[in-house]
Amino acid sequence: xxxxxxxxxxxxxxxxxxxxxxxxxxxxxxxxxxxxxxxxxxxxxxxxxxxxxxxxxxxxxxxxxxxxxxxxxxxxxxxxxxxxxxxxxxxxxxxxxxxxxxxxxxxxxxxxxxxxxxxxxxxxxxxxxxxxxxxxxxxxxxxxxxxxxxxxxxxxxxxxxxxxxxxxxxxxxxxxxxxxxxxxxxxxxxxxxxxxx
Numbered sequence: 001x002x003x004x005x006x007x008x009x010x011x012x013x014x015x016x017x018x019x020x021x022x023x024x025x026x027x028x029x030x031x032x033x034x035x036x037x038x039x040x041x042x043x044x045x046x047x048x049x050x051x052x053x054x055x056x057x058x059x060x061x062x063x064x065x066x067x068x069x070x071x072x073x074x075x076x077x078x079x080x081x082x083x084x085x086x087x088x089x090x091x092x093x094x095x096x097x098x099x100x101x102x103x104x105x106x107x108x109x110x111x112x113x114x115x116x117x118x119x120x121x122x123x124x125x126x127x128x129x130x131x132x133x134x135x136x137x138x139x140x141x142x143x144x145x146x147x148x149x150x151x152x153x154x155x156x157x158x159x160x161x162x163x164x165x166x167x168x169x170x171x172x173x174x175x176x177x178x179x180x181x182x183x184x185x186x187x188x189x190x191x192x193x194x195x196x197x
Contacts (some may be wrong), residue, residue: 012076130169134169
């Protein structure tokens with residue numbers, strides 16, 4: 001006579017589904033009995049207990065009447081527990097995925113902030129170059145400097161220097177605009193990653 005609750009999942013012990021027929025049960029038992037026999041596992045302390053449990057599973061499931069009684073109790077105890085354990089395992093897996101996703105977003109946010117700092121430093125450096133060129137231009141465009149540029153053939157040098165400075169200024173202004181655009185895009189990335197966390 002079986003107790004009102006089942007302590008062991010005999011189907012899991014034999015490695016078979018609940019719908020297995022008697023031939024499948026017998027085949028599974030023979031295969032496992034060869035592997036789990038205590039004579040083959042002398043160095044393992046639990047070998048005898050595991051083999052006895054395997055025999056109990058086989059004895060319970062090979063007899064049609066005993067199996068029917070076992071299935072009745074199995075449906076009310078072990079099966080709901082297995083379903084609950086499966087759901088818990090699924091939720092744990094989902095939680096792990098969410099934690100991994102969060103960690104990934106945190107890493108992306110960290111890297112985006114780091115890039116943002118780098119872009120701001122580069123933009124500030126370009127602004128410093130622009131200010132230096134503007135000061136140089138203001139110095140060279142004074143009336144006195146301009147008059148001196150005509151002395152002894154310096155007009156061509158003055159013009160070349162002015163063109164070079166203007167080209168550099170245009171290049172720096174373009175780079176600053178590009179950096180500003182990169183910073184705006186990176187700020188959007190940072191905001192997006194903050195929202196995901």
